Amino acid sequence: MADLSDEERADLVAYLDGELDEQAAQALEARLGNDPRARAEAETLRRTWELLDYLPRTEASTSFTHRTLERLAVQTSSQPVMLPASRWPGRLLALGWVAAVLLAVAAGLGAANWLWPQQQTPRPERPDVEALVVQNPRVLQFKRLYEHADDLQFLRELDQPDLFGDDVGW
Amino acid sequence: MSGETSGQLALRDPDIRLMLRVRDDDPVAFGELVELYQHRLVTVMQHLVGNKEEAEDLAQEVFLRVYRVRKKYRPRAKFSTWLFTIANNLALNALRTRQRRPVVPLNVHDSGPLGPRPAEQLVRDRAGQPGERIQQQELATIIQRALEGLNERQRVAVILNKFEDMNYAEIAEVMNLTTKAVKSLLSRARENLRQALKEYVYMDGEPVPVEPDEA
Numbered sequence: 001m002a003d004l005s006d007e008e009r010a011d012l013v014a015y016l017d018g019e020l021d022e023q024a025a026q027a028l029e030a031r032l033g034n035d036p037r038a039r040a041e042a043e044t045l046r047r048t049w050e051l052l053d054y055l056p057r058t059e060a061s062t063s064f065t066h067r068t069l070e071r072l073a074v075q076t077s078s079q080p081v082m083l084p085a086s087r088w089p090g091r092l093l094a095l096g097w098v099a100a101v102l103l104a105v106a107a108g109l110g111a112a113n114w115l116w117p118q119q120q121t122p123r124p125e126r127p128d129v130e131a132l133v134v135q136n137p138r139v140l141q142f143k144r145l146y147e148h149a150d151d152l153q154f155l156r157e158l159d160q161p162d163l164f165g166d167d168v169g170w
Numbered sequence: 171m172s173g174e175t176s177g178q179l180a181l182r183d184p185d186i187r188l189m190l191r192v193r194d195d196d197p198v199a200f201g202e203l204v205e206l207y208q209h210r211l212v213t214v215m216q217h218l219v220g221n222k223e224e225a226e227d228l229a230q231e232v233f234l235r236v237y238r239v240r241k242k243y244r245p246r247a248k249f250s251t252w253l254f255t256i257a258n259n260l261a262l263n264a265l266r267t268r269q270r271r272p273v274v275p276l277n278v279h280d281s282g283p284l285g286p287r288p289a290e291q292l293v294r295d296r297a298g299q300p301g302e303r304i305q306q307q308e309l310a311t312i313i314q315r316a317l318e319g320l321n322e323r324q325r326v327a328v329i330l331n332k333f334e335d336m337n338y339a340e341i342a343e344v345m346n347l348t349t350k351a352v353k354s355l356l357s358r359a360r361e362n363l364r365q366a367l368k369e370y371v372y373m374d375g376e377p378v379p380v381e382p383d384e385a
Contacts, residue, residue: 010354054310055313
Protein backbone atom coordinates (compact mmCIF):
# COMPACT_ATOMS: atom_id res chain seq x y z
CA MET A 1 0.00 0.00 0.00
CA ALA A 2 1.08 3.59 -0.57
CA ASP A 3 2.77 5.69 2.09
CA LEU A 4 0.53 7.79 4.25
CA SER A 5 -0.36 11.18 2.90
CA ASP A 6 0.01 14.25 5.12
CA GLU A 7 -3.69 14.21 5.84
CA GLU A 8 -3.65 10.51 6.68
CA ARG A 9 -0.68 11.03 8.96
CA ALA A 10 -2.49 13.87 10.68
CA ASP A 11 -5.44 11.52 11.23
CA LEU A 12 -3.04 8.91 12.57
CA VAL A 13 -1.51 11.33 15.08
CA ALA A 14 -4.97 12.50 16.09
CA TYR A 15 -6.00 8.87 16.51
CA LEU A 16 -3.00 8.24 18.76
CA ASP A 17 -3.99 11.34 20.76
CA GLY A 18 -7.59 10.19 21.09
CA GLU A 19 -8.80 13.15 19.08
CA LEU A 20 -10.34 11.37 16.11
CA ASP A 21 -14.11 11.03 15.90
CA GLU A 22 -15.53 7.52 16.03
CA GLN A 23 -16.19 7.12 12.33
CA ALA A 24 -12.74 8.30 11.29
CA ALA A 25 -11.13 6.18 14.00
CA GLN A 26 -12.85 3.04 12.72
CA ALA A 27 -11.74 3.77 9.17
CA LEU A 28 -8.18 4.26 10.34
CA GLU A 29 -8.20 1.08 12.37
CA ALA A 30 -9.31 -0.80 9.28
CA ARG A 31 -6.40 0.71 7.36
CA LEU A 32 -3.94 -0.18 10.09
CA GLY A 33 -5.24 -3.76 10.13
CA ASN A 34 -4.45 -4.17 6.48
CA ASP A 35 -1.32 -2.10 6.06
CA PRO A 36 1.87 -3.16 7.88
CA ARG A 37 3.69 0.00 6.79
CA ALA A 38 0.99 2.17 8.32
CA ARG A 39 1.15 0.06 11.48
CA ALA A 40 4.91 0.51 11.59
CA GLU A 41 4.59 4.25 11.23
CA ALA A 42 1.97 4.37 13.94
CA GLU A 43 4.22 2.41 16.24
CA THR A 44 7.26 4.63 15.68
CA LEU A 45 5.15 7.74 16.16
CA ARG A 46 3.83 6.35 19.40
CA ARG A 47 7.27 5.36 20.68
CA THR A 48 8.78 8.70 19.67
CA TRP A 49 6.12 10.43 21.70
CA GLU A 50 6.98 8.30 24.69
CA LEU A 51 10.62 9.39 24.41
CA LEU A 52 9.54 12.84 25.54
CA ASP A 53 8.92 11.29 28.95
CA TYR A 54 12.70 11.31 29.38
CA LEU A 55 12.63 15.10 29.50
CA PRO A 56 12.90 16.29 33.09
CA ARG A 57 10.03 17.91 34.90
CA THR A 58 11.65 21.05 36.18
CA GLU A 59 10.79 22.59 39.50
CA ALA A 60 10.96 26.27 40.18
CA SER A 61 13.68 27.30 42.60
CA THR A 62 12.70 27.41 46.27
CA SER A 63 12.85 31.21 46.33
CA PHE A 64 10.72 31.69 43.24
CA THR A 65 7.48 32.59 45.01
CA HIS A 66 9.25 34.92 47.41
CA ARG A 67 11.11 36.68 44.60
CA THR A 68 7.96 37.03 42.57
CA LEU A 69 6.04 38.57 45.45
CA GLU A 70 8.93 40.86 46.27
CA ARG A 71 9.17 42.03 42.69
CA LEU A 72 5.44 42.67 42.73
CA ALA A 73 5.73 44.65 45.96
CA VAL A 74 8.46 46.83 44.49
CA GLN A 75 6.43 47.42 41.33
CA THR A 76 3.21 48.27 43.16
CA SER A 77 4.98 50.48 45.70
CA SER A 78 6.56 52.47 42.88
CA GLN A 79 3.19 53.13 41.24
CA PRO A 80 2.30 56.22 43.35
CA VAL A 81 5.35 58.04 41.98
CA MET A 82 4.63 57.09 38.36
CA LEU A 83 3.41 60.55 37.46
CA PRO A 84 1.94 61.65 34.16
CA ALA A 85 4.79 62.66 31.88
CA SER A 86 3.64 66.30 31.56
CA ARG A 87 3.97 66.90 35.32
CA TRP A 88 7.24 65.01 35.80
CA PRO A 89 9.64 67.95 35.70
CA GLY A 90 7.74 70.11 38.23
CA ARG A 91 6.99 67.32 40.69
CA LEU A 92 10.49 65.92 40.41
CA LEU A 93 11.93 69.34 41.19
CA ALA A 94 9.65 69.63 44.22
CA LEU A 95 10.67 66.18 45.47
CA GLY A 96 14.29 67.10 44.95
CA TRP A 97 13.92 70.24 47.08
CA VAL A 98 12.19 68.26 49.84
CA ALA A 99 14.95 65.68 49.84
CA ALA A 100 17.60 68.39 49.88
CA VAL A 101 15.96 70.19 52.83
CA LEU A 102 15.67 66.96 54.81
CA LEU A 103 19.28 66.08 54.18
CA ALA A 104 20.37 69.57 55.15
CA VAL A 105 18.42 69.37 58.40
CA ALA A 106 19.88 65.97 59.14
CA ALA A 107 23.39 67.18 58.40
CA GLY A 108 22.88 70.26 60.54
CA LEU A 109 21.65 68.27 63.51
CA GLY A 110 24.54 65.92 63.17
CA ALA A 111 27.03 68.75 63.05
CA ALA A 112 25.43 70.46 66.06
CA ASN A 113 25.60 67.32 68.13
CA TRP A 114 29.24 66.92 67.25
CA LEU A 115 30.27 70.54 67.91
CA TRP A 116 28.11 71.27 70.99
CA PRO A 117 27.27 68.00 72.63
CA GLN A 118 26.36 69.69 75.95
CA GLN A 119 23.81 71.83 74.25
CA GLN A 120 21.72 69.03 72.94
CA THR A 121 18.04 69.84 73.08
CA PRO A 122 15.89 67.66 75.30
CA ARG A 123 15.23 64.41 73.52
CA PRO A 124 11.69 63.81 72.32
CA GLU A 125 9.57 60.89 73.35
CA ARG A 126 11.55 58.35 71.17
CA PRO A 127 15.08 59.75 71.13
CA ASP A 128 16.85 56.58 69.97
CA VAL A 129 14.80 56.27 66.80
CA GLU A 130 15.35 59.89 65.80
CA ALA A 131 19.09 59.61 66.38
CA LEU A 132 19.21 56.53 64.19
CA VAL A 133 17.32 58.28 61.43
CA VAL A 134 19.62 61.29 61.60
CA GLN A 135 22.66 59.05 61.43
CA ASN A 136 21.19 57.04 58.55
CA PRO A 137 19.70 59.38 55.93
CA ARG A 138 19.11 56.37 53.63
CA VAL A 139 16.24 55.49 55.94
CA LEU A 140 14.50 58.68 54.88
CA GLN A 141 15.47 58.13 51.26
CA PHE A 142 13.87 54.68 51.08
CA LYS A 143 11.10 55.21 53.62
CA ARG A 144 8.41 54.38 51.06
CA LEU A 145 9.91 50.95 50.37
CA TYR A 146 10.62 50.20 54.02
CA GLU A 147 6.94 50.71 54.80
CA HIS A 148 6.26 47.36 53.06
CA ALA A 149 8.60 45.46 55.34
CA ASP A 150 6.93 43.73 58.23
CA ASP A 151 9.92 43.75 60.50
CA LEU A 152 13.63 44.26 60.75
CA GLN A 153 14.36 40.58 60.18
CA PHE A 154 12.72 40.79 56.75
CA LEU A 155 14.84 43.82 55.91
CA ARG A 156 17.96 41.88 56.86
CA GLU A 157 16.87 38.97 54.66
CA LEU A 158 16.68 41.35 51.70
CA ASP A 159 20.40 41.72 52.00
CA GLN A 160 21.13 38.06 51.41
CA PRO A 161 22.71 37.67 47.94
CA ASP A 162 21.70 34.05 47.57
CA LEU A 163 18.06 35.05 47.93
CA PHE A 164 17.91 38.23 45.95
CA GLY A 165 21.26 38.65 44.23
CA ASP A 166 21.22 41.75 42.10
CA ASP A 167 17.44 41.89 41.84
CA VAL A 168 17.08 44.47 44.59
CA GLY A 169 19.16 46.96 42.65
CA TRP A 170 19.44 49.59 45.32
CA MET B 171 -16.44 28.20 24.60
CA SER B 172 -18.60 25.49 26.17
CA GLY B 173 -21.70 27.62 26.69
CA GLU B 174 -21.25 27.60 30.44
CA THR B 175 -21.65 30.74 32.44
CA SER B 176 -18.72 32.18 34.33
CA GLY B 177 -20.36 31.03 37.54
CA GLN B 178 -20.67 27.48 36.31
CA LEU B 179 -17.05 27.49 35.20
CA ALA B 180 -16.00 28.85 38.58
CA LEU B 181 -17.93 26.10 40.34
CA ARG B 182 -16.09 23.40 38.39
CA ASP B 183 -12.64 24.97 38.39
CA PRO B 184 -11.13 25.83 41.79
CA ASP B 185 -8.35 27.73 40.05
CA ILE B 186 -10.92 30.10 38.59
CA ARG B 187 -12.17 30.77 42.11
CA LEU B 188 -8.62 31.44 43.20
CA MET B 189 -8.10 33.88 40.34
CA LEU B 190 -11.31 35.65 41.25
CA ARG B 191 -9.90 36.15 44.73
CA VAL B 192 -6.78 37.66 43.13
CA ARG B 193 -9.04 39.90 41.10
CA ASP B 194 -10.76 41.01 44.28
CA ASP B 195 -7.38 41.82 45.89
CA ASP B 196 -7.46 39.03 48.44
CA PRO B 197 -4.03 39.60 50.06
CA VAL B 198 -2.90 35.96 50.05
CA ALA B 199 -4.54 34.70 46.87
CA PHE B 200 -1.83 35.80 44.47
CA GLY B 201 0.87 34.03 46.49
CA GLU B 202 -1.26 30.88 46.48
CA LEU B 203 -1.59 31.13 42.72
CA VAL B 204 2.17 31.43 42.26
CA GLU B 205 2.76 28.44 44.52
CA LEU B 206 0.19 26.41 42.61
CA TYR B 207 1.46 27.00 39.11
CA GLN B 208 5.15 27.84 39.46
CA HIS B 209 6.53 24.38 38.68
CA ARG B 210 4.26 23.74 35.71
CA LEU B 211 4.98 27.15 34.25
CA VAL B 212 8.74 26.87 34.71
CA THR B 213 8.72 23.37 33.18
CA VAL B 214 6.89 24.56 30.09
CA MET B 215 9.07 27.63 29.74
CA GLN B 216 12.27 25.66 30.17
CA HIS B 217 11.34 23.24 27.42
CA LEU B 218 10.50 26.19 25.23
CA VAL B 219 13.58 28.33 25.80
CA GLY B 220 16.07 25.64 26.94
CA ASN B 221 17.41 27.62 29.88
CA LYS B 222 16.16 27.47 33.47
CA GLU B 223 17.16 30.98 34.45
CA GLU B 224 15.36 32.48 31.50
CA ALA B 225 12.45 30.12 32.11
CA GLU B 226 12.07 31.44 35.65
CA ASP B 227 12.28 35.03 34.45
CA LEU B 228 9.57 34.37 31.90
CA ALA B 229 7.41 32.49 34.40
CA GLN B 230 7.75 35.39 36.81
CA GLU B 231 6.74 37.79 34.07
CA VAL B 232 3.65 35.66 33.40
CA PHE B 233 2.55 35.94 37.02
CA LEU B 234 3.19 39.66 37.13
CA ARG B 235 1.17 40.11 33.99
CA VAL B 236 -1.65 38.05 35.50
CA TYR B 237 -1.63 40.41 38.47
CA ARG B 238 -1.61 43.52 36.30
CA VAL B 239 -4.67 42.42 34.30
CA ARG B 240 -6.49 40.86 37.24
CA LYS B 241 -9.28 43.43 37.25
CA LYS B 242 -10.16 42.51 33.69
CA TYR B 243 -10.28 38.77 34.33
CA ARG B 244 -13.51 37.10 33.23
CA PRO B 245 -13.62 33.30 33.33
CA ARG B 246 -14.52 31.98 29.91
CA ALA B 247 -12.50 28.76 29.95
CA LYS B 248 -10.34 26.75 32.29
CA PHE B 249 -8.02 29.01 34.23
CA SER B 250 -4.96 27.07 33.06
CA THR B 251 -5.93 27.73 29.45
CA TRP B 252 -6.00 31.47 30.12
CA LEU B 253 -2.72 31.33 32.05
CA PHE B 254 -0.91 29.42 29.34
CA THR B 255 -2.25 31.77 26.70
CA ILE B 256 -0.35 34.54 28.45
CA ALA B 257 2.65 32.22 28.82
CA ASN B 258 2.56 31.32 25.13
CA ASN B 259 2.55 34.97 24.07
CA LEU B 260 5.46 35.84 26.30
CA ALA B 261 7.45 32.77 25.30
CA LEU B 262 6.99 33.34 21.59
CA ASN B 263 8.04 36.97 21.98
CA ALA B 264 11.12 35.88 23.88
CA LEU B 265 12.03 33.26 21.29
CA ARG B 266 11.64 35.68 18.43
CA THR B 267 13.60 38.52 19.91
CA ARG B 268 16.42 36.94 21.80
CA GLN B 269 19.75 35.89 20.29
CA ARG B 270 19.72 32.11 20.05
CA ARG B 271 22.67 30.45 21.73
CA PRO B 272 23.85 26.90 21.25
CA VAL B 273 22.02 24.55 23.54
CA VAL B 274 23.95 23.68 26.67
CA PRO B 275 23.38 20.05 27.59
CA LEU B 276 21.70 19.51 30.92
CA ASN B 277 24.56 18.69 33.32
CA VAL B 278 26.39 17.02 30.50
CA HIS B 279 29.63 18.09 28.84
CA ASP B 280 29.92 17.45 25.14
CA SER B 281 33.52 16.46 25.24
CA GLY B 282 33.41 14.39 28.41
CA PRO B 283 32.62 10.74 28.92
CA LEU B 284 29.01 11.54 29.69
CA GLY B 285 28.56 13.74 26.64
CA PRO B 286 25.99 12.86 24.01
CA ARG B 287 27.48 10.08 22.00
CA PRO B 288 27.07 9.67 18.28
CA ALA B 289 24.06 7.68 17.30
CA GLU B 290 26.28 4.95 15.88
CA GLN B 291 27.91 4.44 19.27
CA LEU B 292 24.57 4.31 20.96
CA VAL B 293 23.29 1.79 18.41
CA ARG B 294 26.30 -0.49 18.96
CA ASP B 295 25.70 -0.32 22.68
CA ARG B 296 22.32 -1.83 22.08
CA ALA B 297 23.96 -5.17 21.58
CA GLY B 298 25.21 -5.19 25.18
CA GLN B 299 22.64 -3.85 27.57
CA PRO B 300 20.10 -2.09 25.41
CA GLY B 301 18.70 1.11 26.90
CA GLU B 302 20.64 0.75 30.16
CA ARG B 303 23.89 1.93 28.62
CA ILE B 304 22.36 5.18 27.59
CA GLN B 305 22.24 7.39 30.60
CA GLN B 306 18.98 9.20 30.96
CA GLN B 307 20.74 12.54 30.96
CA GLU B 308 22.25 11.85 27.55
CA LEU B 309 18.93 10.86 26.10
CA ALA B 310 17.24 13.86 27.66
CA THR B 311 19.81 16.10 26.00
CA ILE B 312 19.26 14.45 22.63
CA ILE B 313 15.51 14.73 22.97
CA GLN B 314 15.71 18.36 24.10
CA ARG B 315 17.76 19.14 21.01
CA ALA B 316 15.23 17.41 18.79
CA LEU B 317 12.52 19.48 20.44
CA GLU B 318 14.46 22.66 19.81
CA GLY B 319 14.79 21.64 16.19
CA LEU B 320 11.07 22.23 15.78
CA ASN B 321 9.83 25.65 14.87
CA GLU B 322 8.36 27.74 17.68
CA ARG B 323 4.73 26.93 17.10
CA GLN B 324 5.33 23.21 16.70
CA ARG B 325 7.33 23.24 19.92
CA VAL B 326 4.62 25.06 21.86
CA ALA B 327 1.94 22.67 20.59
CA VAL B 328 4.00 19.61 21.50
CA ILE B 329 4.85 20.89 24.98
CA LEU B 330 1.28 21.87 25.79
CA ASN B 331 0.02 18.52 24.53
CA LYS B 332 2.65 16.46 26.28
CA PHE B 333 3.32 18.31 29.54
CA GLU B 334 0.01 20.02 30.17
CA ASP B 335 -2.19 17.25 28.71
CA MET B 336 -4.06 19.84 26.72
CA ASN B 337 -6.40 18.56 24.04
CA TYR B 338 -6.49 20.05 20.57
CA ALA B 339 -9.29 22.46 21.42
CA GLU B 340 -7.42 23.83 24.44
CA ILE B 341 -4.20 24.17 22.48
CA ALA B 342 -6.14 25.95 19.75
CA GLU B 343 -7.44 28.45 22.27
CA VAL B 344 -4.01 29.06 23.81
CA MET B 345 -2.36 29.50 20.42
CA ASN B 346 -5.25 31.33 18.77
CA LEU B 347 -5.57 28.69 16.06
CA THR B 348 -8.32 26.46 14.77
CA THR B 349 -8.47 22.87 15.99
CA LYS B 350 -7.75 21.74 12.47
CA ALA B 351 -4.61 23.88 12.40
CA VAL B 352 -3.45 22.38 15.70
CA LYS B 353 -4.01 18.89 14.32
CA SER B 354 -1.85 19.70 11.31
CA LEU B 355 0.77 21.41 13.48
CA LEU B 356 1.09 18.44 15.82
CA SER B 357 1.23 16.00 12.95
CA ARG B 358 4.15 17.83 11.35
CA ALA B 359 5.86 18.26 14.70
CA ARG B 360 5.63 14.61 15.58
CA GLU B 361 6.82 13.54 12.15
CA ASN B 362 9.81 15.88 12.56
CA LEU B 363 10.51 14.39 15.98
CA ARG B 364 10.20 10.90 14.56
CA GLN B 365 12.81 11.72 11.94
CA ALA B 366 15.13 13.37 14.46
CA LEU B 367 14.89 10.55 17.00
CA LYS B 368 14.45 7.52 14.75
CA GLU B 369 17.76 6.03 15.83
CA TYR B 370 16.76 6.05 19.48
CA VAL B 371 13.20 4.84 19.28
CA TYR B 372 14.04 1.14 19.38
CA MET B 373 16.98 1.27 21.79
CA ASP B 374 15.31 -1.23 24.07
CA GLY B 375 15.95 -4.09 21.70
CA GLU B 376 12.41 -4.39 20.36
CA PRO B 377 12.43 -5.54 16.72
CA VAL B 378 12.15 -2.63 14.36
CA PRO B 379 8.95 -2.94 12.34
CA VAL B 380 8.77 -2.26 8.63
CA GLU B 381 9.39 1.43 8.03
CA PRO B 382 8.03 3.47 5.16
CA ASP B 383 10.70 4.22 2.55
CA GLU B 384 12.60 7.43 3.15
CA ALA B 385 11.39 10.17 0.85
